[in-house]
Amino acid sequence: MTPQDRSRATVRRHALVSSAAVLLTALAACGDDGINNSAPQPPRGIIVLDGFIQPGLTFLGDTGSASTKLTLAPTTQFDAEGFTLLRDTVLAVSSRDAGDLLYVTDVRTSTTRRIQLPTRSNPSRARLLTGTGGQTLVGAALRDSSSVALVSFAGAGTATSTRITNAGTCPTDLFQFENATWIVDANANCKVNYAVQGDVRLIRVPNTGTTRDTIVLPGLRGSGASALIDGDVAYISAGGDASFASFPYTLLATGGIAKVDLRGKRVLLNKKMPANSYGAGVKLGLDGFLYVSLYQDLASFTNRIIKVRTADLSFVTSASADWLVLTSASGTAVTCGSGQADALGRLHCIQNGTGSVTSLLVFSPAGTEVRRVAANQGGVDMAIRP
Numbered sequence: 001m002t003p004q005d006r007s008r009a010t011v012r013r014h015a016l017v018s019s020a021a022v023l024l025t026a027l028a029a030c031g032d033d034g035i036n037n038s039a040p041q042p043p044r045g046i047i048v049l050d051g052f053i054q055p056g057l058t059f060l061g062d063t064g065s066a067s068t069k070l071t072l073a074p075t076t077q078f079d080a081e082g083f084t085l086l087r088d089t090v091l092a093v094s095s096r097d098a099g100d101l102l103y104v105t106d107v108r109t110s111t112t113r114r115i116q117l118p119t120r121s122n123p124s125r126a127r128l129l130t131g132t133g134g135q136t137l138v139g140a141a142l143r144d145s146s147s148v149a150l151v152s153f154a155g156a157g158t159a160t161s162t163r164i165t166n167a168g169t170c171p172t173d174l175f176q177f178e179n180a181t182w183i184v185d186a187n188a189n190c191k192v193n194y195a196v197q198g199d200v201r202l203i204r205v206p207n208t209g210t211t212r213d214t215i216v217l218p219g220l221r222g223s224g225a226s227a228l229i230d231g232d233v234a235y236i237s238a239g240g241d242a243s244f245a246s247f248p249y250t251l252l253a254t255g256g257i258a259k260v261d262l263r264g265k266r267v268l269l270n271k272k273m274p275a276n277s278y279g280a281g282v283k284l285g286l287d288g289f290l291y292v293s294l295y296q297d298l299a300s301f302t303n304r305i306i307k308v309r310t311a312d313l314s315f316v317t318s319a320s321a322d323w324l325v326l327t328s329a330s331g332t333a334v335t336c337g338s339g340q341a342d343a344l345g346r347l348h349c350i351q352n353g354t355g356s357v358t359s360l361l362v363f364s365p366a367g368t369e370v371r372r373v374a375a376n377q378g379g380v381d382m383a384i385r386p
Contacts, residue, residue, distance in 0.1 A: 051380035091126040188223035255280030271313035285341030303337035
């Protein structure tokens with residue numbers, strides 16, 4: 001990918017409740033391509049999302065070099081820049097340019113079903129929610145229709161959907177907490193050119209009643225915004241604002257993280273990413289720290305990962321930089337993106353080399369490479385499956 005391609009992909013990447021009182025409107029039954037079967041996967045390991053060239057999921061073990069590839073779709077029907085993993089379910093979506101599709105994968109069996117979302121709705125991120133009556137419930141933020149789709153199905157049965165409407169200017173993520181659906185609104189003109197219109201907002205839509213709460217996240221800007229939930233706290237991240245009209249690109253605002261008290265419905269902390277950086281893809285490590293993936297700048301697009309304390313959002317810095325200094329066994333510098341640590345503090349991340357050949361890299365807590373294994377091609381995201 002060219003720097004411009006990568007920058008636009010980052011925008012897209014960084015570029016859910018049923019009640020008439022919360023403005024739900026019914027949709028026709030969703031189209032569904034059914035189930036594709038593959039080999040069962042081990043109970044733990046690493047999952048890499050191959051987002052282009054050969055879109056699919058690559059399953060890797062904790063050790064060894066063996067991998068299993070589950071193909072999801074042709075490139076014309078898949079352009080996801082990330083995925084969500086909850087228990088044994090992986091969710092990914094394709095934007096309006098690749099058909100407005102939802103992919104639901106059962107990791108235990110490597111079975112995937114592809115569900116048609118509303119045409120030209122431009123989904124951003126999907127989340128597994130709490131269903132009822134044995135139904136699986138998935139929420140998908142629909143950027144171009146200012147709404148959220150709630151898709152329910154049982155097994156291989158027909159999927160049906162309802163919507164939460166008036167869900168902000170550009171809803172990009174969502175989650176459930178207690179008796180409400182919370183929607184992350186990137187507050188950008190995603191339908192036309194992704195131009196940022198103002199600060200990111202968090203919109204609380206109650207299960208019953210009509211009173212909504214809107215929490216503005218001061219200074220948090222970007223056409224891609226997402227949420228990470230840890231107990232009664234949400235970490236809302238946005239990648240920043242930039243103009244890609246001509247090179248050199250112009251950075252208008254760096255990315256950042258807001259820590260939100262969900263019970264009190266208030267912002268606790270704000271943290272800006274380093275000056276000149278762009279992006280803020282956040283994962284919660286199994287060691288209890290946040291790991292933020294970003295670009296060092298808009299010229300070199302060097303991948304960096306920052307380790308962040310959850311208590312005060314302070315960086316765990318080295319003597320030379322805010323980001324983690326990673327090296328090979330011989331001491332040469334190594335960079336990678338989409339990082340998450342295991343319970344022992346070992347950072348796992350992905351790197352694309354020549355021809356976009358992807359490798360999973362593992363580093364010791366001291367930042368020295370201890371493992372490198374092939375992970376197919378076109379990797380854009382990864383997650384540890386504990």
